[in-house]
Amino acid sequence: MNTLNEYLFAVKISIVLMAYVLIHSTIASAQQLPVTQSEPLLTPENSAIAAAVADGLTTNLGLSVGAVETNPAIWTSPIGLIALTGIKIGLVKYSDNLPVPEKRFVLKSASSIWSGAAINNIGVYLAAPPPMPVIMGLIMGVVAWMNMETKYQTEDILIAARQKQLQLIGESLADMQGFAGP
Numbered sequence: 001m002n003t004l005n006e007y008l009f010a011v012k013i014s015i016v017l018m019a020y021v022l023i024h025s026t027i028a029s030a031q032q033l034p035v036t037q038s039e040p041l042l043t044p045e046n047s048a049i050a051a052a053v054a055d056g057l058t059t060n061l062g063l064s065v066g067a068v069e070t071n072p073a074i075w076t077s078p079i080g081l082i083a084l085t086g087i088k089i090g091l092v093k094y095s096d097n098l099p100v101p102e103k104r105f106v107l108k109s110a111s112s113i114w115s116g117a118a119i120n121n122i123g124v125y126l127a128a129p130p131p132m133p134v135i136m137g138l139i140m141g142v143v144a145w146m147n148m149e150t151k152y153q154t155e156d157i158l159i160a161a162r163q164k165q166l167q168l169i170g171e172s173l174a175d176m177q178g179f180a181g182p
Contacts, residue, residue, distance in 0.1 A: 044107045044148055045092055051114035051144070052088035056081045058121035067124045088114065108148045116141030 042050065060081050063069065069076045074084060088110070095106040119140035123133025 044104070044111070044151060045095070047144070047148065048092045048095075048107045048110040048114070049089055051111045051118065052085055052092065054118035055088070055114040055121070056085035058118045058125065062121045062124045065125055067121075104148075104152055108145050108152075111148055112141040112145040115144045 059069065059074075059076075060078060063076055074080065092107065092110060095103045095110075098106060116137040116139075118137075120133045120137030123136045128136070
């Protein structure tokens with residue numbers, strides 16, 4: 001009976017965590033953008049948070065059907081998984097304090113590892129034969145890394161284009177002041 005109560009508590013907390021990701025994403029997008037633009041719901045930070053939540057939920061799902069956690073550092077009770085998910089979200093939030101290259105590396109790494117682990121857990125839950133869950137997880141990790149790398153490359157191109165545009169505007173204004181005469 002105690003295990004059932006812990007499980008139900010974990011499900012409730014998981015729903016709260018998923019709601020947090022959705023609400024945070026919506027509010028952050030609404031606050032940061034002009035009304036005429038829209039930003040994807042899954043920014044790199046939100047992708048990492050979603051991956052952390054997915055890893056926790058799917059780990060609990062796998063454990064519920066008798067799978068065994070292979071990482072000895074993880075406390076596998078529902079409360080332990082919730083605490084670990086909270087620590088992961090804290091790591092993502094802490095990355096805001098890092099310089100941009102390090103923040104990007106942390107977010108790409110977190111998203112890749114945790115989303116790969118979540119897919120691996122789903123494979124285990126579905127009783128996929130070994131080594132299929134591991135292969136599925138590795139593929140997901142690579143896809144997550146490449147997706148975020150593409151987002152960052154696009155962001156860098158847009159930043160460079162804006163800087164070039166501002167430089168051209170500044171040069172044009174300087175030229176116009178030169179023609180204004182004394």
